[in-house]
Amino acid sequence: MVPPLALDIDGTLTTASGRIDPRVLELLPEWDAPVVLATGKAFPYPVALAHFLGRAETVVAENGGVVHVGGETAVLGDPEAPRAVVEAFRERGGDPGWGAGDTVNRWRETEVALSLDADEALLREVAAAAGGDVEVVDTGYAYHVKSTGVSKGRGLERVAGALGRAPDEFVAIGDSENDVSTFAVAGESYAVANADDAARAAADVVVADSYMDATAGVLADLRERGE
Incomplete structure (x- = not known):
């Protein structure tokens, strides 16, 4: 079997x-x-x-x-904390990298994915400042901002x-x-x-x-x- x-x-x-x-x-x-x-x-x-x-x-x-x-x-997953991190990332001048027609995140319910062209160092800095409930995972295809749980x-x-x-x-x-x-x-x-x-x-x-x-x-x- x-x-x-x-x-x-x-x-x-x-x-x-x-x-x-x-x-x-x-x-x-x-x-x-x-x-x-x-x-x-x-x-x-x-x-x-x-x-x-x-x-x-x-x-x-x-x-x-x-x-x-x-x-x-x-x-x-908790969608609110990842979305707050990405909003803070934008406020710091970060660009998620997908452009206006972002279908990568359109149907995403619990996390936010950013292009590998995004500023990884800034993204991780913003995520760290949000506390331990959010992490950034590099899948080789995108940076995923997600709940640690x-x-x-x-x-x-x-x-x-x-x-x-x-x-x-x-x-x-x-x-x-x-x-x-x-x-x-x-x-x-x-x-x-x-x-x-x-x-x-x-x-x-x-x-x-x-x-x-x-x-x-x-x-x-x-x-x-x-x-």
Whole structure:
């Protein structure tokens, strides 16, 4: 039997150019165990991906700020503190970097994501001044201003409990600092070769391949092991 999965999206199910790799549509629909899409993206993105995969919408979004499992949604992050930090950042002359048509944050419920072109030092200074309830996480795709009390790992624990599973039954695959908490609670964890230093240090295995090449290889190994 194959194990349940906790999969990051960007950098893990994508190509180097950021597109969903077509192998996702071949490998995941038939995976005979729960698949949790655990991402820093806003809630609608992983829900849409699960929908097009024909899978249950089992989702940890916004770095754990929103969890959806069994048809029920839990909003776990506090949106007010991150938004206040970003407003203070703007007042200090900071630019979130997305321009007027900001679709990155339009559907985001619990955190704010800023472009990697934003002034990171100023953003972290403003966040630190707000106290210990807010943190900045660099996912390699954006700077996420989020509540310290939520994480992908805690989201996975919540999903696992709702599914009647233990978190350590899951195999996690990811590429970024925000996957470290997932790796900590999963039973087995893999960082793809393009992963940042934090993810590489936290993973049980660092795969030689990058992006979906790495993920496809791990899935093939897991399937062979389960036969």
